[in-house]
Amino acid sequence: MEKKIFAARNFVLATALVVAGLSSAHAEDKVKVGLMLPYTGTYAALGNAITNGFKQFVEENGGKLGGREVEYAVVDDESNPAKATENAKKLVSREKVDVLVGTVHSGVALAMAKVARDTKTLMIIPNAGANDLTGPLCSPYVFRSSFSAWQPSYAMGEALAKKGVKNVATVTWKYSFGEESVAGFKEAFEKGGGKVVKDMTLPFPNVEFQPFLTEIASLKPDAVFVFFAGAGAAKFVSDYAAAGLKSSIPLYGPGFLTDGNLGAMGGAGEGLMTTLHYADGLTTEKDKAFRTKYAQLYKIQPDVYAVQGYDAAQMYEAGLKAAGGDPAKQEAVIKGMESAKIDSPRGAFTLSKAHNPVQDIYMREVKSDQNVVIEVVSKGLEDPARGCKL
Amino acid sequence: MDFASFLIQTLNSLQYGLLLFLVASGLTLVFGIMGIINLAHGSFYMIGAYLAFVLTSATGSLVAAIALGIPLALAFGAFLEWALFAHLYKRDHLEQVLLTYGLILIFEQLRSLLVGDDVHGVAIPDFLDASIQLTEVMSYPVYRLAISVVCIVLAVALYYVIQRTRLGMMIRAGNDDEHGQPRADHLLRDRGHRRHRLGVGRARRRADRRLRRHLRQGAHPRTVRHRRVCGDGGGPAVAPRRHPQERLRP
Numbered sequence: 001m002e003k004k005i006f007a008a009r010n011f012v013l014a015t016a017l018v019v020a021g022l023s024s025a026h027a028e029d030k031v032k033v034g035l036m037l038p039y040t041g042t043y044a045a046l047g048n049a050i051t052n053g054f055k056q057f058v059e060e061n062g063g064k065l066g067g068r069e070v071e072y073a074v075v076d077d078e079s080n081p082a083k084a085t086e087n088a089k090k091l092v093s094r095e096k097v098d099v100l101v102g103t104v105h106s107g108v109a110l111a112m113a114k115v116a117r118d119t120k121t122l123m124i125i126p127n128a129g130a131n132d133l134t135g136p137l138c139s140p141y142v143f144r145s146s147f148s149a150w151q152p153s154y155a156m157g158e159a160l161a162k163k164g165v166k167n168v169a170t171v172t173w174k175y176s177f178g179e180e181s182v183a184g185f186k187e188a189f190e191k192g193g194g195k196v197v198k199d200m201t202l203p204f205p206n207v208e209f210q211p212f213l214t215e216i217a218s219l220k221p222d223a224v225f226v227f228f229a230g231a232g233a234a235k236f237v238s239d240y241a242a243a244g245l246k247s248s249i250p251l252y253g254p255g256f257l258t259d260g261n262l263g264a265m266g267g268a269g270e271g272l273m274t275t276l277h278y279a280d281g282l283t284t285e286k287d288k289a290f291r292t293k294y295a296q297l298y299k300i301q302p303d304v305y306a307v308q309g310y311d312a313a314q315m316y317e318a319g320l321k322a323a324g325g326d327p328a329k330q331e332a333v334i335k336g337m338e339s340a341k342i343d344s345p346r347g348a349f350t351l352s353k354a355h356n357p358v359q360d361i362y363m364r365e366v367k368s369d370q371n372v373v374i375e376v377v378s379k380g381l382e383d384p385a386r387g388c389k390l
Numbered sequence: 391m392d393f394a395s396f397l398i399q400t401l402n403s404l405q406y407g408l409l410l411f412l413v414a415s416g417l418t419l420v421f422g423i424m425g426i427i428n429l430a431h432g433s434f435y436m437i438g439a440y441l442a443f444v445l446t447s448a449t450g451s452l453v454a455a456i457a458l459g460i461p462l463a464l465a466f467g468a469f470l471e472w473a474l475f476a477h478l479y480k481r482d483h484l485e486q487v488l489l490t491y492g493l494i495l496i497f498e499q500l501r502s503l504l505v506g507d508d509v510h511g512v513a514i515p516d517f518l519d520a521s522i523q524l525t526e527v528m529s530y531p532v533y534r535l536a537i538s539v540v541c542i543v544l545a546v547a548l549y550y551v552i553q554r555t556r557l558g559m560m561i562r563a564g565n566d567d568e569h570g571q572p573r574a575d576h577l578l579r580d581r582g583h584r585r586h587r588l589g590v591g592r593a594r595r596r597a598d599r600r601l602r603r604h605l606r607q608g609a610h611p612r613t614v615r616h617r618r619v620c621g622d623g624g625g626p627a628v629a630p631r632r633h634p635q636e637r638l639r640p
Contacts, residue, residue, distance in 0.1 A: 217528030218395040244529035264511035
């Protein structure tokens with residue numbers, strides 16, 4: 001018995017030594033990924049989904065990116081712009097990451113992008129949609145795997161104008177993403193001959209919508225366009241239905257209105273039409289494989305954020321491949337990412353000159369707690385990247 | 391804006407105002423009577439909402455959830471008072487702020503661990519899930535009106551309990567001013583109050599004790615007597631002269 005224990009201990013020791021030896025030998029050949037995402041607070045679920053998606057691709061790729069082992073440095077950004085610069089600098093200068101991946105909140109992402117530009121560190125944004133990130137503030141080092149605020153809303157504006165809708169009232173929170181969404185919608189809708197009769201805003205994240213519903217009822221527009229997300233969106237949709245407006249004035253918005261909160265709305269969301277770059281019920285092989293694997297790994301269904309995390313990893317893999325697996329050859333990595341065609345679960349996409357996805361936007365309809373795809377309303381929609389000099 | 395919309399907007403604002411009153415009354419009571427600045431008031435509100443969600447999911451009825459939730463909330467409040475707040479009555483507001491801010495962080499993390507970060511909602515019970523048609527496109531949810539009625543009932547009940555019952559008198563007798571010291575005028579008024587003599591023993595003894603301490607701490611007996619005569623002691627000259635240091639003393 002004693003001998004056995006002794007033998008076992010020897011074996012453990014020997015294994016530990018071997019493992020230690022291996023890891024020290026490979027330490028210099030690793031790729032270091034800095035994940036700066038929200039793991040607490042309102043956006044914690046989104047941060048986790050992005051991380052899951054990213055790690056899923058790495059796992060499918062044999063635990064490697066560009067043929068090298070992957071090492072993670074993780075920071076919880078708390079969706080707090082005040083701490084963003086310090087957190088990003090910590091990852092870049094102390095952890096010496098090869099690529100910064102983050103984040104959800106646009107304010108934090110803007111601060112991160114500044115650090116990435118200043119330190120010439122590669123950065124991939126897996127969600128934050130502020131137009132500026134791939135607009136006036138675009139940079140060779142900053143890529144985005146998600147969307148710009150302009151994209152889904154512009155597609156909705158086009159679709160409604162084509163449908164022959166004439167007068168629309170808009171409601172949103174008064175902060176940059178909401179205002180950019182409404183501006184994107186207005187641009188396309190008015191170009192198509194429609195008219196926005198009234199823009200209404202309320203401070204973020206207020207949820208007392210009753211006065212706005214009353215105003216809508218007295219304006220009687222043909223349709224209402226809103227940007228809200230998360231719990232606020234669930235409340236707006238419920239209140240809209242409870243005020244009896246849903247049956248008389250159709251409600252539209254970018255897909256964030258009905259993503260991840262349909263359960264909280266009860267039946268109030270049923271039948272709502274929204275636009276986004278991802279949907280339930282896509283029939284591509286890639287999406288099916290992605291969803292099965294995700295559900296198997298994490299025991300939950302994936303969402304659009306998981307897809308964006310997954311694609312962030314795919315984009316970096318494409319860059320590393322072009323550079324022969326060496327993250328230090330930054331120019332080659334950037335060239336590789338720029339010219340890549342990403343086989344995403346959402347459908348294949350390429351990157352624009354400003355490094356934002358050129359992607360299809362889907363019209364989706366809420367059917368029994370799913371955002372089911374109806375059609376592609378805008379094929380290969382490219383953000384205009386106004387103010388970008390790349 | 392047409393007249394109908396104007397009336398509806400008036401109804402909206404009244405309704406929202408009543409809701410804010412409901413939330414704010416808790417904060418005011420805790421601050422006014424216990425002298426505690428509770429930064430975590432919003433967290434308590436959140437716990438209430440999550441209790442409603444969890445209990446409604448478990449029992450299938452919002453009414454049952456409310457019936458169960460009230461004793462649970464009471465027990466939770468009593469526990470927090472016993473474990474934490476009881477130690478803070480005699481300390482200054484800064485320490486209360488520190489504790490209650492810490493509670494916000496703890497509650498937020500616990501919520502995240504226990505219930506997750508997904509968005510949840512509580513279904514409106516069937517008997518309130520209707521709307522009243524107001525204009526041709528607009529209708530008003532019965533649920534909102536019911537909430538307003540609940541708020542009004544609570545406001546009246548609160549007024550009655552505090553102004554008209556023995557319990558309310560005890561609450562008022564324990565009402566401290568912003569420095570953690572009793573307001574002598576309240577003590578005196580309550581002491582001389584006819585109903586008070588019916589024997590709210592503990593509050594009365596407390597009032598007596600505090601009055602004596604006031605006198606000891608340098609309030610001129612004449613001022614106090616004068617105040618008893620005046621009843622409410624509303625003038626600026628009647629504040630007992632105290633050294634600022636004494637504020638911190640129990």
